[in-house]
Amino acid sequence: MTTLTLTRSRVARKDPDRYKQGAARWVVLALVVLTALLVLVPFAVMLMNAFKSPADYSGNGPLAWPKSFQLDGLKTYWQQVHFGGKLVNSIVISGSVAVLGVVLSLLNAYALGIGRVRGRMWIVALFLLANMIPQEALVYPLYSMAKSLGLYNSRLSVIIIFTVIQSAFGTYLLASVLGTFPKALLEAAALDGAGRWTTLWRVVVPTVRPTLSVLLIFFFIWTWNEFFIPLVMLIDNSTQTVPLALASLQGDRLMDATTTNAGALISLLPTVVFFLIFQRTLTRGVTVGAVK
CATH class of the missing domain: 1.20.5 (Single alpha-helices involved in coiled-coils or other helix-helix interfaces)
Structure with missing residues (x-):
């Protein structure tokens, strides 16, 4: 008891x-x-x-329920801004930047985090400072370089610019991750006769794949939403992206509210679909990184 x-x-x-x-x-x-x-x-x-x-x-008014569902705004927006071409441009630019940015970040971080080059901390700090530079300070030099190289008003110029910009953040993040990479795995690969490239692609990449997946998703979404640099670098209607298409609807004194809302809805859907498709990959990558 x-x-x-x-x-x-x-x-x-x-x-x-x-x-x-x-x-x-x-x-x-x-x-x-x-x-x-x-x-x-x-x-x-x-x-x-x-x-x-x-x-x-x-x-x-804007808060009332529509009396009837009309598709005129969607059709007007699609035809007026040639949304199909701009959608292709955004997919090509964002997808290319995401892949190239991850590859460049991985190569840089492999040299800094595992290769242990001299002045590693200073180089990583330099990449961190590069992330803090506002785009407004970079526009004129980038504009002049693109003009001199004949890349102005081309998708390639924007791809190169954002690959470098995104890889600055990716290098800083991956260098921190690879700086704590288990030495036992590297020593075991060296005993098996693996070279640097073999160690990178068969040992390092499978281990940090969740982090690479997260970077790939972030780079795609960040590049998709970019507005200022594409506004300066892409002046032709055939090379512009989705955010620029939405901005073209706004005039000085007149704006079609229904067409603008329809355009915002269409412009938002691709990123939502992309996020829903890779939601599990993003969650898994963040969770694995937290556990490590």
Whole structure:
């Protein structure tokens, strides 16, 4: 009886803390749901106005439910800005930058993190400082270089620029990861007669593949959303990207709200689809990196 009484008294003392933790979890969950709803409100307004007619928008305002679902805004936007060509341009530029940026970051970080070149810390710090330089300070030198090389108003110029910009961050991140790479794996590969390239592609890459996947997704989305440098470097309608297509709808004194909302909806869908496809890859990569 004494042992049973002691056990019950211990459980009774622990129960209040458990109840408090449960209540705190519900409060946190409620705050997260409320924040998510607040974030989704602008997207809901955009979705409603994308399917309105101009008369419905001007008569009832942006917050009213559409009287009838119209596709005129979507059709007008697609035809007016030649969205199909700009979609292809964004996919080509973002995909190329994502792949090339990851490869360049990996090669740089392999030399810095495992190769242990002289002045490694200074070089990594230089890459960190390069990430802090605003794009406004880079535009004129990049514009002059592209003009002199004959690459101005071409997708290749933007691909080269953003490959270097994104790889600066990728090099800094991967150099930190590879700086703590297990030496036992490298020594085992060396005993098996593996050279530097074999060690890179068969030992290092499989180990840091989750981190590379995360960088690939981030580079794609970041490049897709870039606006300022493509605005300066791409002046022809056939080379411009999706963000530039959306900006072309805004005039000095007149703006078609329904077409603009329809354009924002179409422009947002590719990145949402891309994120949903690679959501598990992103989550797995972040989780593995956290565990390591």
